[in-house]
Amino acid sequence: MRKNVAILINPGDNVIDIACGTGAQVFKFAKITKEVVGIDLSESMIKTAINRKNKEQIKYIEFIVADASKLSQFTDKQFDVATMSLALHQFDPNIYPEILKEIKRISNKIIFTDYSVPLSAGIKKTAVQTIEFLAGKEHNKNFRNYYKKGGLLPILKAQNLKVIKERKIISGIFNMVVCSSS
Template identity: 45%
Template sequence: VESGWFYSTVIDPVLIGMRKRVNLEIPEGKKILDVACGTGAQVFELATFAKEVTGIDLSESMIRKAEKTEEKRNVSNVHFRICDATGNWKFSDKQFDIALITMALHQFPPENFAGILNEMKRVAQQIIIVDYAVPLPQNITGWGSRVAEFFAGREHHRNFRKYNRLGGLNKILAANKLTIQRERSFANGAFQLVVCS
């Protein structure tokens, strides 16, 4: 489990463009769940136009960092919860308009994909997922992504390789009976955004 300080200092700034791309897919006034929200950077951006945003993450350090930011910014429409993305989230059926998971699915062992995706289907009308395109492009963004994943730690890198061997989002979503409504690639083809239900 990553450190909240490291994530907010090193990782969050790199993902600014991705978060802006996600925001373009979401209409105003929605109730949103951010799964594996980390330090809440996406949550706070969504909060500027969403009705309500809830972020869940297993890392206590990440959630504490997010709560400190919430306090500092005095934001009233965000909530954070320490929660295992692979288990029962204790939210009502269709409680959210949108559930999203950004750059996190590849971190989990493949045997957890069904649990995560089924819970997202259960609690939300629509799902948005952003993760690596498979195969990654043979360009600087693709190579940078490979290097970042290599240095992310042994288990993280092992799961990244399994995600790639499974064929990425399109095949994982099809195996879990999710219907893709639209998809986009960005960051020189390294990232894929999928809207599904």
């Protein structure tokens, strides 16, 4: 999945990865461009990412503990590209508007990757539902709400994001959507 997102990044792009976790996608971007920021609300995940950054001695990556719905430390259109992978489904749907408003404000192009809706019946759907159930009660509740809302496309369109490209990846389990913030 990370490779599918990374190929949409151009050399020289200034990129932010929102809800970056331990930074796996950020490190993939670092091979392409020289300015990458990863943010996550989890201090422990950011600490893990910073430890890897220091171990690999990469100077042009920055990791910040930050709330995706409150990105006031970044200026309007500061980034060429913002990415969010496998994260929107874990948020309370009541904060989708704030998160998406902030992402639109700080970036020109946005790449979202998350679960496809609907998932085809069978082992894939069962596996996804099991993973989300095991992630905890609140996480699973948010996933179910994401699913009820129809997944990425309806959520993004409700916030007036202009869809440029949509593609199912990894056997249709995930949906990758490229949007313009204008």
